[in-house]
Amino acid sequence: MAATPASDAASRVPRLGPACDPGKLVLTPQEGFLLSRIDGVTPWKVLREIGGLSPEEVDERLGQWLAQGLIEVGEARGAAPRTSAADGPPGAVALELDEGLEIDLEMQQRVIDFQARLGAAYHEILGVARDADVKAIKKAYFALSKEFHPDRYFRREIGPYAKALEGVFKRILEAYELLSDPTVRAEVEKSMSAAAGASPAPQVASPTQEAPRELTRIERLRAHMPFRLPESVLHERRQRAREFFDAARRDIRLEHFVEAAAKMRLAIAFDPFDDEIRDRFGGVQARAAEARAEALTAEADEEARKGIADAHRFKDVLRLYEEALLYRPHQPDLNDKAARAAIGAGELERAREYVDRALEHSPEVARHHVTLARLHQASGNPGHAIKAVEKALELDREDREASELRAQLASAARSSRV
Amino acid sequence: MSRVIGIDLGTTNSVVAVMDNGQPAVIPNTGGYKTTPSMFAISRDGKRLVGHLAKRQAITNSKDTVSAAKRLIGRRFDAPEVQKMIDLCPYEIVCGPNDDPRIKVGAKNFTCPEISGIILREMKRVAEEYLGEPVQEAVITVPAYFNDTQRQCTKDAGKIAGLEVLRIINEPTSAALAYGIGRSGDEKIAVYDLGGGTFDISVLEMSEGVVEVLATAGNTFLGGEDFDRRIVAHLVEHFQESEGIDLRQDTMALQRLKDASEKAKCDLSSRDSTEINLPFISTDSEGPRHLNHTITRDKLEQLVGDIVSGTLKSAEQCVRDAGLTPADIDQVVLVGGQSRMPLVQEAASEFFGKRPHKGVNPDEVVALGAALQAASLVEEDNNMLLLDVTPLSLGIGTYGGHFARLIERNTTVPVSKSHVFTTTRDNQSAVKIRVLQGESDMAAENDLLGEFVLSGIRSAPKGEPEIDVNFDIDANGIVSVSARDLATGKEQSITVNATGTLSDEEISEIIEENDLYEVQLKG
Numbered sequence: 026m027a028a029t030p031a032s033d034a035a036s037r038v039p040r041l042g043p044a045c046d047p048g049k050l051v052l053t054p055q056e057g058f059l060l061s062r063i064d065g066v067t068p069w070k071v072l073r074e075i076g077g078l079s080p081e082e083v084d085e086r087l088g089q090w091l092a093q094g095l096i097e098v099g100e101a102r103g104a105a106p107r108t109s110a111a112d113g114p115p116g117a118v119a120l121e122l123d124e125g126l127e128i129d130l131e132m133q134q135r136v137i138d139f140q141a142r143l144g145a146a147y148h149e150i151l152g153v154a155r156d157a158d159v160k161a162i163k164k165a166y167f168a169l170s171k172e173f174h175p176d177r178y179f180r181r182e183i184g185p186y187a188k189a190l191e192g193v194f195k196r197i198l199e200a201y202e203l204l205s206d207p208t209v210r211a212e213v214e215k216s217m218s219a220a221a222g223a224s225p226a227p228q229v230a231s232p233t234q235e236a237p238r239e240l241t242r243i244e245r246l247r248a249h250m251p252f253r254l255p256e257s258v259l260h261e262r263r264q265r266a267r268e269f270f271d272a273a274r275r276d277i278r279l280e281h282f283v284e285a286a287a288k289m290r291l292a293i294a295f296d297p298f299d300d301e302i303r304d305r306f307g308g309v310q311a312r313a314a315e316a317r318a319e320a321l322t323a324e325a326d327e328e329a330r331k332g333i334a335d336a337h338r339f340k341d342v343l344r345l346y347e348e349a350l351l352y353r354p355h356q357p358d359l360n361d362k363a364a365r366a367a368i369g370a371g372e373l374e375r376a377r378e379y380v381d382r383a384l385e386h387s388p389e390v391a392r393h394h395v396t397l398a399r400l401h402q403a404s405g406n407p408g409h410a411i412k413a414v415e416k417a418l419e420l421d422r423e424d425r426e427a428s429e430l431r432a433q434l435a436s437a438a439r440s441s442r443v
Numbered sequence: 444m445s446r447v448i449g450i451d452l453g454t455t456n457s458v459v460a461v462m463d464n465g466q467p468a469v470i471p472n473t474g475g476y477k478t479t480p481s482m483f484a485i486s487r488d489g490k491r492l493v494g495h496l497a498k499r500q501a502i503t504n505s506k507d508t509v510s511a512a513k514r515l516i517g518r519r520f521d522a523p524e525v526q527k528m529i530d531l532c533p534y535e536i537v538c539g540p541n542d543d544p545r546i547k548v549g550a551k552n553f554t555c556p557e558i559s560g561i562i563l564r565e566m567k568r569v570a571e572e573y574l575g576e577p578v579q580e581a582v583i584t585v586p587a588y589f590n591d592t593q594r595q596c597t598k599d600a601g602k603i604a605g606l607e608v609l610r611i612i613n614e615p616t617s618a619a620l621a622y623g624i625g626r627s628g629d630e631k632i633a634v635y636d637l638g639g640g641t642f643d644i645s646v647l648e649m650s651e652g653v654v655e656v657l658a659t660a661g662n663t664f665l666g667g668e669d670f671d672r673r674i675v676a677h678l679v680e681h682f683q684e685s686e687g688i689d690l691r692q693d694t695m696a697l698q699r700l701k702d703a704s705e706k707a708k709c710d711l712s713s714r715d716s717t718e719i720n721l722p723f724i725s726t727d728s729e730g731p732r733h734l735n736h737t738i739t740r741d742k743l744e745q746l747v748g749d750i751v752s753g754t755l756k757s758a759e760q761c762v763r764d765a766g767l768t769p770a771d772i773d774q775v776v777l778v779g780g781q782s783r784m785p786l787v788q789e790a791a792s793e794f795f796g797k798r799p800h801k802g803v804n805p806d807e808v809v810a811l812g813a814a815l816q817a818a819s820l821v822e823e824d825n826n827m828l829l830l831d832v833t834p835l836s837l838g839i840g841t842y843g844g845h846f847a848r849l850i851e852r853n854t855t856v857p858v859s860k861s862h863v864f865t866t867t868r869d870n871q872s873a874v875k876i877r878v879l880q881g882e883s884d885m886a887a888e889n890d891l892l893g894e895f896v897l898s899g900i901r902s903a904p905k906g907e908p909e910i911d912v913n914f915d916i917d918a919n920g921i922v923s924v925s926a927r928d929l930a931t932g933k934e935q936s937i938t939v940n941a942t943g944t945l946s947d948e949e950i951s952e953i954i955e956e957n958d959l960y961e962v963q964l965k966g
Contacts, residue, residue: 053904058907163648164650167650167651167653167655168651170653170828170830171653171826171828174828174830174918175857175917175918176819176820176828176829176918177828179609179820179821179918180820180821191857191917191918194857195857195858195859198858290903293930306901310902344869348869348870348902
């Protein structure tokens, strides 16, 4: 009779444990995001949907953190606060009575009243009893449609009421659809009543044919309960964001760009709307990426000299150069390095892109032509390769790499002729 | 205030209706006919002919007489349906600059909206003559399964005809409106619409003047003409066996066969057997050859049985989509000339477990409904409301070539739905939103309605950014799609203007040309 522990926990609400210090944790960006959503109000089952990971992965992480004492789970702090009438639902249109419109004043008032109530429970929107049967629901829906369907005011001048009517009708339609669907209605009923006793969590979406339908249902549930987080939680989040941001700035001063970038990401996860953090993040990320790229290239070059370099290594290096390129897409040296990494990784198309950009920007630099030659060589076009390397030598007689490459190509040509 | 009309723009025949003293009525043309063939031709001496005049000379001038343009409108030239038409039609279909099919009539390649526009113009003229006043606005019907492109092209045709198209509504819905007028109480009805070129099945619920579409399904390439084709094939085979001549090589013979088959098919609805006599159908070294053949009703039913069972499959799907069983249906309404066939009536009766409703004229009911909808939109105290649905699912293309549905088919409009998506590559800086319509799980198999790019996504590992994609369909069926990066607030959107339709400039040009032609006629 008793629900299994798993489903018990699912309807409970995780919050950060007293000993939890996210700054000390080693988290992937997704984990960081998930952690940032743990606020003592959002239930486990909703975290499954918005955690940024698959529901199974969320379960795993939360389970781990629970075991490690990083988070605790408890009862919900009461039902999510409903929007008050004064605090209109998102997207509400500001309306005033206006005699000059082609919609009579009585109806205007109806729309204003209805719009204020859009956050109400579905059966209230339709004006039916909680336990009304399908017939009554349909009747109410039809009657309301006649009043609020936009077609009623087809081509009439009704100003802001046009948009308001659409919003009202869509909500009526939503209420009707969900109340007529018996399975969804049951879920809504369960979440409406207080969290007394264990209520089994809704089935988690599994990768079967039913999955898309399940997700839509759960989304609808979420839509019904827009999580209006209490101000205290939002404040707490903003605080954490700032803490991480400050820590990141300290790292920047010490030139620990990679650590700084990780902390910045956490900061953004906690407060995506802080402009300052976001603006700084871009620059820090670029420098972190470049620092890493330089470090790895040096390593890769080292390996190459030792003769152990392999495609995977180059792939990693390429990825980092590409990251840096997002911020400095036209820098010829960066493009050149990326091209060389791409050649090493066997990604000849990409290499072509990068070497073209480098040449576009700095056609007088011999090194880029040598890179192009290497690309041609890797693509099996010795003729083009020779042309490119000769162009490089034209620009710089002294370029050693160019002369070496030309010698290499010439000998290869001779042996193939033989 | 000028009158608004309802037009049933059919594959084979078109009908126009208007409200008269609170009741919809079909408008007859000067010849007294209530239906007008959807045909257009250019005669040998360069005259433009529409409707009955065009049909009359169809046999002798088959190369320059167009019929069933509705089967081509809104499609791409390389679509299988278009290729099928190329094999079967006596007139020439070529590929236009927008990859659309164009029809060569006389010296010109006409676009499909233009052909339909010419027919709509004729219906407009019929209405104006009867009413004695100009008509500028109309509601036009299309098959329920027409996609967005096909609907927009039909709207373009209306524009070309000089009509402001208030709304495009589905044929079976329109029929339901006409059926429901004056009826009270709650009913669930199924509308089985088998016309000349298309088959539609819809399940609707009606109550106190509100008509709600529950589900709709069908096949835009299945209709009475397919029945005719089976008979033609049978006759051709028979003639090949007995005379050793392949009549398929002779377009004039084919045209005669087609006409005779159609007539025989209609005859067999009231008789058990009929004779087909086509003297001088062909010649060979020994002189002229004649075709004389008797077809029985049984034989006909044998030839077309699978087409009819195909319609029942769609009916089953539709009833299921509506969340009902055939037993839940209170009334079955048959629409379209082909539904007069006894086999069709029996099949429908058996499937739904009840005899179809006989009180509506299957040829006229769609136009009547269109007139009703037109009136409900423009009149002040109208007590009718149509809750229509979007017939095909809408969504976007996702990684791996999949199709993510945002709005399921048979969702009532107006509607808005959104879903959060994310990136699939690390540091992906832009997402391309491809707006698709259709039922396949693979994006490539659905229709592309439009696309746009949302860029400026902050550098982040894959799976981190949150892109909120919102689909909105307004009461007029216009689709708008927007994508918003929840982290940056950056947003991009489009209002779908189907690819493959004519631009405003092209339409203006065509209208000018047609106007000029009209002046020439009068002058």
